[in-house]
Amino acid sequence: MTHFRLASERVKAKCSAERDGPGRPSPGRRSSARATARSRSRGLCAALTRLSLALGLCVVGCGAPQVPRSSLTVAMALFPGEAIVYRKILADFESVSGTRVQLVTETYGDILHLLQAESGAGRGRFDLVELDIATLGQARDDVRELEPSLLATERKLFPAAAWRVGVIANQLYFVPHRIMWQAMIYNRLRVPHPPADWEELARFVRAHPGKLAIKGALYEGVLCDVAPFVWEAGGSVLQPTSTDTLTGLDFLAGLAPGLNPRSAVFREMSVLEAQARGEVWIHFNWPFAMTYLHDKGLAPLVDLSAPIPAGPKGRATVLGGGYLAIPRSAPHPDSAQLFLRFLLTSDVQQRLVSELGWQNALPIKRDAQAALLYGGFSAMRPYMRARPTVPDYQALSNRWQRALAAILFADTPAVVALKPVTAWVEGLPYESVRPAS
């Protein structure tokens, strides 16, 4: 207002200065000059008003985003196609609860970084985040403890192993959002009877050198392929030089000369492509492999899934997937808890399975074709095991992977290659080293 007054006064002063100037105008000219001054004054006022409004809007716009009280911001690692379907499920929650849900899709790595950043800042925007199962130990200090009642009521939806991953020091921090596990993918035309145990697998490798592949690329996949063999021998990732662990590793080292030569660089997709091209007849992978092969017209005609061959102490497969947690800095933790309860209902889980094709663990209603495609995965459901929830799983995993590369592809004795892993595990606090299952 002061601005307006000053401006209009300035205009008035200018007009009066003109009036009292040396060349006195005629009365007619005087009135027209006055009208011009008045219109200029009005124009100036309007311009100043617009400018003030714009500045005000800028100030409001530059400030922190104003989130209504009844809103929820969730960060999930969804593909664009998944996000479209997921938003429909969110819309159902919005209509039931009256809470608006804003979905932010990011990668698991970025979600972990933003969780840590918000936790460090002491305040944040996200009410719920989805984290990779491998990073739960790392994220534990940045998330809230969840109500134990959540675990009690929704227990039946997921297997006990999947729930146990979210419980650290007897407190529930994470709940499963989507879980998956590995199975064996095999070429049914070339391998009519897929190997059922270690002995049959070793026989297959001897008979068909180069046709078994593992995902041996550093820092991706190799531990997921090797850990089941360690577990099937009765060993543990946290006891690298125990006799049982070494039994599992020795078995794999024995297979190594007969593995596909490109195993050292295979990743989830590249090994799958090799399977599709027929270069590889057997490998281990996640459920998406069957979807990929089916879309290419290869499954179930050529490729199928089967259980991972059993070892001396039974079967095992590795659990993967995403878990949900409420950040410590969440602005609306109660609404987030409500949303969690909504997600963990049978109806919503069934929708996630049927509409998104997730492999969640509740009894899945499938048609005959899907049952055939995912038969190996269904058979492995009771044997899924989680990786250890140590504070820095990435560090453990990296050390294991370097050791495995040396054992499998550089003929290094397991005991020698595993020394850095042993040293790292010995440095862990006692309470961190707990059995994986």
Added chain:
Amino acid sequence: MNQFGRLLKLVFLCVPLAYLASQFALPLVSGIVMSFAAGGFSLANYGFVLHDPLFWRAWANNLILPALSLCLEFVLGLLFALLLSSARRVSIVTEISILLPFLIPEIVFLSIARYILLPRGYLNGALFSAGFGGAGWLNPGSGLALASVIVVDAWHVTPVVTLVLLGGLQTIPAELYEAAHLDGAGAVARLRHVTLPFLKPALFAALLLRGVDALRIFSTVLVLTGAEGTPVLSTYAYQLWSDALEPRVAMAASVMLALLITLLSLAVLVLRRRAGARGEGSWEYLAA
């Protein structure tokens, strides 16, 4: 110059400098600082890198691969440049065939090369059809995989060398060739005593341009053999940063790659300056 002109000059100087500082100098300095960070100032990241056998494989490949690739590129590049600049008419198909690998987007070109070289790829298919056995062109850690990467890399960038040398060839006056011809010089003698000495500036330019680029080789290795198949320093650092989530160690490896590139580039520049000081490749040198 008036005050406004001086001010404008200052603005034109400061804005690019600020841009360079924010986009280049600051990330560089923070990267170097990061490479020494491991719970305080430490050489632990460099220690890790130096004790990793994969790093030494990557280091060796980072010297062998560009050196052999450059040799191949320069031989082929010179041949193509001579062919294109010769008086003889060259068909448009030949011209396009020479330049096409560089015109295709890199990822498309490398994917094509990969499909050719895969165990069940086009090359092995052709070999089988001709009655020969196939070969593991991309088998990790093998000499054949290294050779495949060298050939594909050379195939991809030879057009750049060709174009630079073609530009150099067109600056050599035709009178020199005529004079040499009248003096009884044959084709080889003309190449040795006229073409190559006058092509030296272009050769140095191409060597510097392609040499630095070859040392930074990344996508060819990653697409063809994977980061561990034929490791080089850039894929080694990338893997540590992206897959192992060890950014500080990755930065230490990157700093070592940057050092290697800087030292080798300086060596080429010094060689060029010395050659320039002797007057090689100039009219005066030839006259002497």
